[in-house]
Every structure is written in C-alpha cells, then in structure tokens.
Amino acid sequence: MKKVDVSLHGMYKSILEGYLLTSSEHSLYEAQKFSRELIKESLSPEEMVNLHVTVVQELIPNLPNEVLVANELLLEVMVGYGLAYREHQSLRDRQK
Amino acid sequence: MKKVDVSLHGMYKSILEGYLLTSSEHSLYEAQKFSRELIKESLSPEEMVNLHVTVVQELIPNLPNEVLVANELLLEVMVGYGLAYREHQSLRDRQK
Numbered sequence: 001m002k003k004v005d006v007s008l009h010g011m012y013k014s015i016l017e018g019y020l021l022t023s024s025e026h027s028l029y030e031a032q033k034f035s036r037e038l039i040k041e042s043l044s045p046e047e048m049v050n051l052h053v054t055v056v057q058e059l060i061p062n063l064p065n066e067v068l069v070a071n072e073l074l075l076e077v078m079v080g081y082g083l084a085y086r087e088h089q090s091l092r093d094r095q096k
Numbered sequence: 097m098k099k100v101d102v103s104l105h106g107m108y109k110s111i112l113e114g115y116l117l118t119s120s121e122h123s124l125y126e127a128q129k130f131s132r133e134l135i136k137e138s139l140s141p142e143e144m145v146n147l148h149v150t151v152v153q154e155l156i157p158n159l160p161n162e163v164l165v166a167n168e169l170l171l172e173v174m175v176g177y178g179l180a181y182r183e184h185q186s187l188r189d190r191q192k
Contacts, residue, residue, distance in 0.1 A: 012173075019169045020162055028172050035176030045141035045177045052170045060163065066116055066156045067163055073115045074148045076124050077108075080131030081141045088184035091191065 004051050008041065013055045020059060042089060046082030050075060100147050104137065109151045116155060138185060142178030146171060 015034055019027035038048055053071045057063060111130055115123035134144055149167045153159060 016166060016169055020165055023165060027169065031169050031172040032175070035173045038173070039176050039180055045174070048173060048177065049145065049170070052166070052173075056163070056166050060160065060166065062160075063163070064156065064158075064160070067152070067159070069116055069119060070112060070148070070152050070156065073112055073123065073127050074145070076127040077131045077134070077144060077148075078141070079128070080135050081144065084135055084184070085180075088180070088187070091184070091187050095187065 004043065004047055005041065008038070008043065009051060009055070011037070012051055013058065016052075016055055017059055044082040044085040046075070046078040046085070049078045100139065100143055101137065104134070104139065105147060105151070107133070108147055109154065112148075112151055113155055140178040140181040142171070142174040142181070145174045 011034055015027055015030045018024070018030070043051075053075065056071075057068070107130055111123055111126045114120070114126070139147075149171065152167075153164070
C-alpha cells in the first residue's frame with residue numbers, strides 16, 4: 001500500500017475536525033474538493049478508507065471497541081477495491 | 097446510486113455480526129470472498145462504504161454522534177470514487 005502523503009493526512013484531519021465542530025455545508029464542499037485531489041493523486045479507495053479510520057481514531061476519543069473492530073472488517077473488504085483501482089489506472093495509462 | 101441488493105446487505109450484516117462476536121480469521125476470509133462478490137456485482141466503493149455505514153448503525157447500538165457525523169463526511173469523499181469506478185467500467189467495457 002502506498003504511504004499516504006503527510007499533507008493529505010493533514011488536509012483530511014482538518015476537514016473532519018471542522019465538520020465535527022460545525023456540521024457545515026462548507027466542510028462538505030471541502031470534502032468534495034479533497035475527493036478530487038485524491039483522484040488526482042491516485043490514492044485508491046482502500047487508502048482513503050484507511051486514512052479515514054486513522055483520522056477518526058485521532059479525533060474521536062473513547063471510540064467504542066466495536067467501531068474499531070467493524071473498521072477492520074471494512075478495510076479487509078476494501079482491499080479488493082484497491083486492486084480494482086490499480087487495474088483501472090493501468091487500463092487508463094495504456095489508452096493514453 | 098444503484099440500490100444495494102438485499103442479499104448483499106444480508107451477507108455483509110451476517111459477516112460483520114460474526115466478526116463483532118468472534119474477531120476470527122474466518123470472518124476476515126469471508127470478507128475477502130464478499131469483496132470479490134462485490135467487484136463481480138459492480139458495486140462501487142462508494143456503495144460499499146454506504147452499506148458498511150448502514151449495517152454498523154443496525155448492529156452497534158448507541159453509536160456516538162461523532163461517529164455518525166464522521167461517516168457522513170467519508171461518504172461525501174467517496175462520491176468521487178463512485179464516479180471513477182463508473183469510468184473504469186466504461187473503459188473496460190470498451191476494451192471488450
């Protein structure tokens with residue numbers, strides 16, 4: 001798995017922190033911009049879910065253990081999407 | 097967004113329920129098989145995250161509100177991956 005860029009981690013943490021505090025439309029708009037940035041940086045959906053899980057653990061104290069366990073299962077399922085994403089990129093590169 | 101098949105919902109709920117109870121390797125193996133099933137059924141990564149969020153709310157009572165809010169933001173980011181996935185499918189279909 002590609003190592004998530006430190007700045008992407010900082011960006012997502014800041015957007016999520018803002019959304020937890022305000023639940024504002026502005027944060028959702030920031031999330032859409034961030035999503036486009038991720039696609040540009042070729043971060044796979046698996047890596048994005050991993051980033052979310054990491055940042056949630058940093059920002060929300062005393063998460064119920066069941067949430068952590070459920071996140072592990074989601075990450076296991078997302079591995080398949082990581083592989084499909086790499087295939088997509090290789091198809092796209094061949095068409096260039 | 098494509099409506100998630102009732103049987104996929106039931107399958108994921110049963111796997112997650114098992115994993116919450118046992119944290120066993122067997123559940124992780126089931127998750128890998130489920131992931132291959134999703135790719136075969138062309139469910140996008142956005143739809144998978146949506147399924148996870150729904151099932152977590154059904155199985156884990158009294159989720160902290162912050163977890164629900166964080167999930168909303170993740171879903172907003174995943175929309176971009178839903179679009180990229182559809183593009184991937186259309187590229188693949190053109191190559192057939």
